[in-house]
Amino acid sequence: MERSKKPSAIPVSSPLPQPTVTVEDKKVIASLASGESVTVNLFGATVVSWKLANGAEQLFLSEKAVLDGSKPIRGGIPLVFPVFGPPPKDHATSSLPQHGFARNSYWELLGKSTSEASDRQGDNSVKLDFGLSTSMLSDAFKGAWPYDFGLVYSVTLSKGSLETSLQIQNKGDKSFEFQTLLHTYFRIDDITGIRILNLESKSYTDKTRDGATFTESSPAIAITQETDRVYQSLDPAVPIIVASAADNHSPILTVSREGLNDVVVWNPWIEKAKAMGDFAPDDGYKNMLCIEAGSVIGWQALEPGETWEGGQTIRPKI
Numbered sequence: 001m002e003r004s005k006k007p008s009a010i011p012v013s014s015p016l017p018q019p020t021v022t023v024e025d026k027k028v029i030a031s032l033a034s035g036e037s038v039t040v041n042l043f044g045a046t047v048v049s050w051k052l053a054n055g056a057e058q059l060f061l062s063e064k065a066v067l068d069g070s071k072p073i074r075g076g077i078p079l080v081f082p083v084f085g086p087p088p089k090d091h092a093t094s095s096l097p098q099h100g101f102a103r104n105s106y107w108e109l110l111g112k113s114t115s116e117a118s119d120r121q122g123d124n125s126v127k128l129d130f131g132l133s134t135s136m137l138s139d140a141f142k143g144a145w146p147y148d149f150g151l152v153y154s155v156t157l158s159k160g161s162l163e164t165s166l167q168i169q170n171k172g173d174k175s176f177e178f179q180t181l182l183h184t185y186f187r188i189d190d191i192t193g194i195r196i197l198n199l200e201s202k203s204y205t206d207k208t209r210d211g212a213t214f215t216e217s218s219p220a221i222a223i224t225q226e227t228d229r230v231y232q233s234l235d236p237a238v239p240i241i242v243a244s245a246a247d248n249h250s251p252i253l254t255v256s257r258e259g260l261n262d263v264v265v266w267n268p269w270i271e272k273a274k275a276m277g278d279f280a281p282d283d284g285y286k287n288m289l290c291i292e293a294g295s296v297i298g299w300q301a302l303e304p305g306e307t308w309e310g311g312q313t314i315r316p317k318i
């Protein structure tokens with residue numbers, strides 16, 4: 001008599017845990033099953049929180065950030081478009097507010113999509129697409145910048161990285177010029193404990209010194225005072241690294257860029273932090289650093305029908 005064989009385990013391809021996306025109160029929250037999460041406020045499509053699986057918040061959000069749409073959000077990743085800084089008087093953006101209207105307008109959630117982690121070990125990643133187009137602007141912004149445009153901003157949360165990328169389309173019949181920037185406020189433990197790598201020998205304008213131009217001499221930049229510098233014409237293949245001063249300059253996080261060849265390094269320091277009504281606590285400048293990937297030197301021209309794309313991927317050391 002044949003001994004009945006125990007059925008051997010049949011390999012089944014178990015589905016990876018799916019990310020969840022919830023929309024509540026003008027906020028979109030996406031989470032991976034392993035615990036990472038990102039929160040995007042529809043006002044400005046501003047990413048206001050990005051947490052790792054262990055709950056560690058990666059972005060600085062001021063305790064006094066205004067979240068009701070009455071002013072740009074102080075912290076997270078405000079999006080700058082179509083002008084960086086105060087608009088020049090002789091330019092088509094001259095009637096817009098500082099940093100333009102993208103961070104000052106309500107965006108819509110266009111959709112979400114998931115993709116499988118390539119190694120089948122981790123969770124899926126989740127991509128949120130947000131849109132802003134001419135018809136969604138206030139009449140005041142439409143009047144101040146009369147161009148027909150469409151923006152799609154994609155926020156992709158993966159295990160160990162956050163990617164934010166912007167597509168800009170000229171949908172009208174006249175060309176326009178723009179600047180854009182991802183104004184990322186990183187949360188850091190202690191501003192005195194970090195160094196910024198990969199900017200040595202690069203040219204920068206220093207806004208704290210009347211916009212004078214200098215060449216960076218330091219291989220590892222320390223922030224010890226108010227800092228507001230626009231580094232320009234960087235090699236897009238070289239990421240900006242925020243490193244630990246104490247730990248032999250080992251990376252704390254890296255910022256890789258595509259199409260964004262300028263980088264602003266900003267910390268308001270003591271007096272400027274106190275002077276900002278929506279910045280809190282006063283000594284919060286010790287726990288933040290803005291590394292802002294952008295295209296802000298000169299202007300990008302976009303002809304009718306053309307699309308421009310750029311973005312960043314942030315990877316913290318885990």
Ligand SMILES: O=P(O)(O)OC[C@H]1O[C@H](O)[C@H](O)[C@@H](O)[C@@H]1O
Pocket residue numbers: 072085098099207228229264265266290292
């Ligand atoms: O106060 P905001 O309009 O948000 O600007 C905050 C900061 O943004 C950038 O980093 C600029 O380089 C700074 O000059 C400016 O102070």
